[in-house]
Amino acid sequence: MATVELTFSALPAHVRTARLVATAIARRTGVEESLLDEVRLAVGEACSRAVEAHRAHCPGEPIRIELKDDSGRFEVTVSDQAPSDEIKQEQPLDLGMLSDSFMSGFGIAVIAGLADDVEVFPSPKGMRIRMSWPAARHVPTQA
Amino acid sequence: MDLKLDHHNEDRLTIVEVEGEIDVYTAPRLRELLIDLVNKGNFHLLVNMEKVDFLDSTGLGVLVGGLKRVRAHDGSLELVCTQERILKIFRITGLTKVFGIYASVDEAKEAHGKDK
Numbered sequence: 001m002a003t004v005e006l007t008f009s010a011l012p013a014h015v016r017t018a019r020l021v022a023t024a025i026a027r028r029t030g031v032e033e034s035l036l037d038e039v040r041l042a043v044g045e046a047c048s049r050a051v052e053a054h055r056a057h058c059p060g061e062p063i064r065i066e067l068k069d070d071s072g073r074f075e076v077t078v079s080d081q082a083p084s085d086e087i088k089q090e091q092p093l094d095l096g097m098l099s100d101s102f103m104s105g106f107g108i109a110v111i112a113g114l115a116d117d118v119e120v121f122p123s124p125k126g127m128r129i130r131m132s133w134p135a136a137r138h139v140p141t142q143a
Numbered sequence: 144m145d146l147k148l149d150h151h152n153e154d155r156l157t158i159v160e161v162e163g164e165i166d167v168y169t170a171p172r173l174r175e176l177l178i179d180l181v182n183k184g185n186f187h188l189l190v191n192m193e194k195v196d197f198l199d200s201t202g203l204g205v206l207v208g209g210l211k212r213v214r215a216h217d218g219s220l221e222l223v224c225t226q227e228r229i230l231k232i233f234r235i236t237g238l239t240k241v242f243g244i245y246a247s248v249d250e251a252k253e254a255h256g257k258d259k
Contacts, residue, residue, distance in 0.1 A: 012168035019197075037228045044199050048167040106236065107200045113235035 003068040010054030010063055018065055019044045022076055029069045030135040035116075039074070039133060042114040045107040046078035046129045053082035053127070073117075075132040084122040145169065148176050156255055157185040158248060162194035165202030173202070177209035177220075186218025189251050198229050203238060210241065221255070223248050 004025055008014040022043040023036055031039060043065070050063045058081055066077040108129070112118050115131035146169035147162040157180055165173060180188060188209065192198070210220040221243035224230055233239045245251035 012166070015167050016164065037231075040197070041199060041232065044166060044197070048199060048201055051167060106203070110200050110232060110235055 003066055006065045006067070007062040008065075010051045010059050010061070012048075012051055015044055015047045015051060018047045022065070022067060025067045026074050026133070026135075029074045031074045031133050032136055035133050038114040039076070042111045042118075042131055043076055043078070045111050045114075046076075046131070049107040049129075050078055050080035050082070050127070053080050053084065057082035069135055070132075072135055073132045074135040075130065077128060077130045079126060079128045081126040083124045084127040146172055148172060150176070150180065152185070153252065156187050156189055156252060159188055159190045160194070161190060161192055164197040165195060165205070166197060166199050167201045170201040170205045174205045174208060177205065178212065181209070181212045181216070181218075186213050186216040187255065188213055188218070188220045189248065189255070190220065190222050191248055192222055192224040192229055193226070195224075195226070195229055198232055200232075200236070203232065203236060206242070207238070219243070219255070221245065221251055223251055 004021075006018060006021055008018060019040050023040045026036055026039045027033075047063065047065070054061055054063060061081045063081075064079045066075075066079070068075050108120060111129065111131060116134060117132045119130045121128040121130070145163050146165060147160075149160040151158055151160075159176065159180070161173065163169070177188065190206065190209075206220065206222070213220045223245050224233075225246050230239075230244070233242065233244065243251070243254070245254065
């Protein structure tokens with residue numbers, strides 16, 4: 001199936017649009033209804049993280065999402081251009097260390113808890129988060 | 144859907160009604176409301192999330208920030224939530240151990256009354 005690509009500027013308001021597009025394509029691709037909430041939340045987390053990273057490092061650069069149906073799986077890749085060399089290691093939950101802005105590393109932990117399959121590729125040139133879910137039924141690509 | 148916020152006081156408890164989506168775009172409004180309530184001396188907050196359609200980690204961060212603020216005044220921030228889609232994110236992140244989560248406002252009020 002053809003890949004759908006979406007780019008958006010690093011504004012929080014656009015994250016909702018990205019969630020809606022991803023959920024609509026997931027449904028169209030045949031992802032089970034019971035998994036659509038997970039798709040919506042995981043894509044939202046990945047895009048929120050990317051927006052925050054761009055706002056800190058490169059607010060003028062766009063964020064890119066790629067959505068595709070690949071061999072019976074619905075795959076989403078969110079790519080940003082903000083430098084990210086490492087991922088914070090999981091630490092025991094301690095209210096004292098949490099803050100309003102703790103969501104950066106936390107978002108990836110949430111994605112890992114939601115998506116069926118997740119890979120995170122940090123690099124000095126940006127982070128790429130690839131996640132996928134089973135797409136149970138075949139949907140014709142032509143209307 | 145956008146975010147709608149309202150609040151009212153019942154005895155010592157301030158009930159915050161939240162409706163809509165709490166995400167990176169809307170969460171700052173909830174943060175401002177919680178900060179404003181604490182600054183005005185409301186240290187026992189009950190956030191009713193029964194009409195919340197969507198919550199992400201940004202929203203969780205705001206709730207945790209609110210909890211830290213009220214605890215600095217020996218206060219409390221508890222939640223009303225029965226929606227599985229919202230409860231799931233609290234479970235994934237381990238925050239069910241941090242927040243008191245009740246099935247209804249009445250249940251929370253009763254528990255809060257016993258703590259007095």
